[in-house]
Amino acid sequence: MTRVETSAGGGVAAAVDLLRAGEVVALPTETVYGLGADATQPLACARIFEAKSRPLSDPLIVHVPDLEWARSFGEFDAVTQRLIEVFWPGPLTVVVPRRAGVPDLVTAGQDTVAMRMSAHPVFAEVVTGLGRGIAAPSANRFGRISPTDAPAVMDELGGRIPLILDAGACAHGLESTIVRVVDDQIDVLRAGPVTREMLERVAPVRRMSGGDVVTPGSMKSHYAPRTPLDVVEPEALDGLDDAARVGLILPSPEARAVAGRFGAVEVLSESGDMREMAANLYRVMRMLDAGGWDRIVALAVPTDGIGAAIMERLGKAAARE
Numbered sequence: 001m002t003r004v005e006t007s008a009g010g011g012v013a014a015a016v017d018l019l020r021a022g023e024v025v026a027l028p029t030e031t032v033y034g035l036g037a038d039a040t041q042p043l044a045c046a047r048i049f050e051a052k053s054r055p056l057s058d059p060l061i062v063h064v065p066d067l068e069w070a071r072s073f074g075e076f077d078a079v080t081q082r083l084i085e086v087f088w089p090g091p092l093t094v095v096v097p098r099r100a101g102v103p104d105l106v107t108a109g110q111d112t113v114a115m116r117m118s119a120h121p122v123f124a125e126v127v128t129g130l131g132r133g134i135a136a137p138s139a140n141r142f143g144r145i146s147p148t149d150a151p152a153v154m155d156e157l158g159g160r161i162p163l164i165l166d167a168g169a170c171a172h173g174l175e176s177t178i179v180r181v182v183d184d185q186i187d188v189l190r191a192g193p194v195t196r197e198m199l200e201r202v203a204p205v206r207r208m209s210g211g212d213v214v215t216p217g218s219m220k221s222h223y224a225p226r227t228p229l230d231v232v233e234p235e236a237l238d239g240l241d242d243a244a245r246v247g248l249i250l251p252s253p254e255a256r257a258v259a260g261r262f263g264a265v266e267v268l269s270e271s272g273d274m275r276e277m278a279a280n281l282y283r284v285m286r287m288l289d290a291g292g293w294d295r296i297v298a299l300a301v302p303t304d305g306i307g308a309a310i311m312e313r314l315g316k317a318a319a320r321e
């Protein structure tokens with residue numbers, strides 16, 4: 001049985017108690033819902049992998065209560081230090097050399113650890129209440145779409161976890177940006193809400209994900225709906241066959257004119273706002289996936305700003321292996 005509670009209904013205290021007892025709990029963050037466990041308890045972390053059916057080779061992000069605690073888990077160079085001063089709390093994960101005492105399960109045995117500080121007020125209450133880091137991957141079964149609200153978590157993990165702390169829909173709707181600083185330059189391992197342009201204000205970005213930088217556990221197919229998904233350029237829309245069996249994802253209303261022959265049409269942002277497109281993407285993918293269409297087709301978006309993160313997720317959703 002999976003309970004759903006809100007912070008108003010005493011959910012924060014219940015979550016802290018469960019985490020202390022070595023249990024897993026689904027928690028809201030500003031990006032997507034996470035499945036959290038006390039990062040200092042290896043057995044609790046093992047439960048995360050079990051509930052998600054996640055391979056042990058895929059390391060976890062540790063969500064820290066404060067900077068001092070973060071320094072007890074990893075070593076921060078000057079550029080990384082500057083990055084966290086600018087972007088924490090918020091949707092930026094930094095990969096840094098680990099210290100002794102970090103459970104091997106958290107890092108998948110590597111010599112680095114990924115950390116971030118969430119800006120979500122409910123998450124902040126839980127992690128401060130616990131007083132320790134919370135290891136938390138996205139609260140979906142392995143390889144599936146990250147949940148951006150409590151019903152989506154229930155779809156993914158209902159019956160497998162004791163508690164979902166419900167705080168409504170996530171503001172960003174896409175996972176955090178993951179970076180690693182090498183020789184005072186930034187490698188982006190996963191594009192996200194903190195964009196290349198924002199990072200460049202702190203230090204040069206040497207590489208973007210998708211090139212030869214590989215995150216452990218970042219296989220090509222990820223964030224995937226069960227329905228086959230394709231990403232197409234606007235010119236290709238007219239030529240699509242069997243449109244009546246297709247669920248179409250449009251970034252903005254512009255292409256609606258040609259969309260009449262499609263089975264279903266979902267617009268990510270009526271005002272054409274890229275942040276709103278990002279925030280709605282997973283919810284819309286999940287909805288069309290449940291709609292029984294033969295195929296989902298998404299229109300490509302420009303790759304500046306958060307568009308890079310949107311296209312990275314669409315690319316992974318479209319990958320067949």
Ligand code: TXA
Nearest residue numbers: 031033034059060112113114137138175176215216217
């Ligand atoms: O927004 C987010 O980051 C969400 C919320 C819950 O905070 N979490 C999230 O976690 O997306 P997850 O596990 O779904 O994705 C974490 C990614 C994985 O691809 C993993 O390989 C990478 O972070 N990662 C973790 N530790 C790493 C490390 N030491 N080096 C490189 N990549 C790492």
Ligand code: MG
Nearest residue numbers: 137138139146
């Ligand atoms: Mg994930």
